[in-house]
Amino acid sequence: MIAFDYLRAADRDQALSAAQSRDGARFIAGGTNLLDLMKLQVEAPRRLVDIGALDLRQIERTDEGGLRIGALVSNADLAAHPLVRARYPVLSRAILAGASAQLRNKATTAGNLLQRTRCYFFYDPAVPCNKRTPGSGCSAIGGFNRIMAVLGTSEQCIASHPSDMAVAMRVLDARVETVLPSGERRALSLDELYRLPGDTPQIETHLQPGELITAVLLPSPPTGRQTYRKVRDRASYAFALVSVAGIVSMEQDRISGAALAFGGVGTMPWRDRAAEDLLVGQQPSRALFDQAADTVLAAAIGHGENDFKIPLLRRTLAAVLGKLTETVA
Known part of the structure; x- marks a missing residue:
């Protein structure tokens, strides 16, 4: 060091x-x-x-019926909390699908959201990486890119975001509470927190220098069924090739509400509200699920070795929607 x-x-x-x-x-x-x-x-x-000594380890109910999760709550404690397991099972499942038990005991809520990519080239100072050294080039483009993103990429960077928890937080419409060095407080949705790589892949969030995340806010629990499905190379301690966090509610035989977020495929935890809107009001079917996948994947770009993620996302999404709607997909 x-x-x-x-x-x-x-x-x-x-x-x-x-x-x-x-x-x-x-x-x-x-x-x-x-x-x-x-x-x-x-x-x-x-x-x-x-900041380990700061008083940021509580999980509390909010007046609006949601939860306020302190930034220093460990991943293990968050996944095991009775209110999270009962009301936000998609979050508990996503956390348990990530890392090992030892890491979950140590890793914090805010730290998980802010973790950096596991791109091989980012971790190797001997090779070019625009995220590590702006202007040096992207070794993943044209190189070994099996785990890289297919959504939200740019000519400067195709590194995928690694967090499972952030995918569930995004589908739940979580917000982060922060405080600036001036003392000003902000609340940011995850849409507002994360940045696409564009021409500045080294800048990953909209946090200002010295801005501290103090808590994550969850709204009141959504109606409907929740699930998280992760596809990976091995059964444990592996980052997602594709993951889907889904929440679907039904009225009679039609979808009345839908929220979907994706991991392993985007440069940030990915959400496509157009695909969700397409599902609402429709009877579930494989054809409908394929249309939703078409919407999500409309701008997807493979780079050779990660091309398989595009059909894999399609199949995983169909399986998740089939489970949530009790439809054979």
């Missing part, structure tokens, strides 16, 4: 002040992603501000 300053913040004000007073400062909590990147010298923050 490259030398850095370390400060364990006693409270939120000290954390914000310490991050603001040093260029290149980073917050650290569980450290399950950042420390790996520092060891490889992919990231070299000049200061680490440890």
Whole structure:
């Protein structure tokens, strides 16, 4: 590792002040992603501000009927919480599908949302990567790109977003609460949090320097059935090739509401509301599910070795919708 300053913040004000007073400062909590990147010298923050002592580990009901999840709640505690299991099972399933038990015990809610891509080339300083070194090129384009994204890509970057939890959070319309160094507070939807790579793949979110996520807000539980399906190379501890988080409600024999989010295929946790709108009011059928997949995949671009993700997403979506609507797909 490259030398850095370390400060364990006693409270939120000290954390914000310490991050603001040093260029290149980073917050650290569980450290399950950042420390790996520092060891490889992919990231070299000049200061680490440890927020582990902050009072951000509660899961509380909100007045609106939802949940407020502290930024430092561990993935394990969030997945096991009775209210999450009962009211947001898609979130619990997604978290349990990600990483190992040891990592879930350490990783935090905010850290999971902000984890960086597992692109092989991003992790290897010996090869070009625009996300790591802007302007150096993208080694995945024309290279080994089996795990890369097919949605939301650009000529500068095709790295996929790795989080399972973020996919479930997006389908649930989660928002993140943040506080700026000035003390100003914000609430961002995940649509507003994440950025597409475009010409600046090194900038992954709309967070400002020194802005601290303090909580994640879930709205009241959605009606309908929920599920999360993850397709991966092995049964455990593998990132998604394709994943689908789905919520569908039915009235009589028609779909009355639908929410879908996708992992493994996008440069950010992916959602296509046009596909959801297409489903509403319709009788479920394989033909309808294929139309929804056509909508999601309309702008999909494969790069050779990851071409298989396009038909795989189609089949996985049909299976999820078939289960949620109790239709044989």
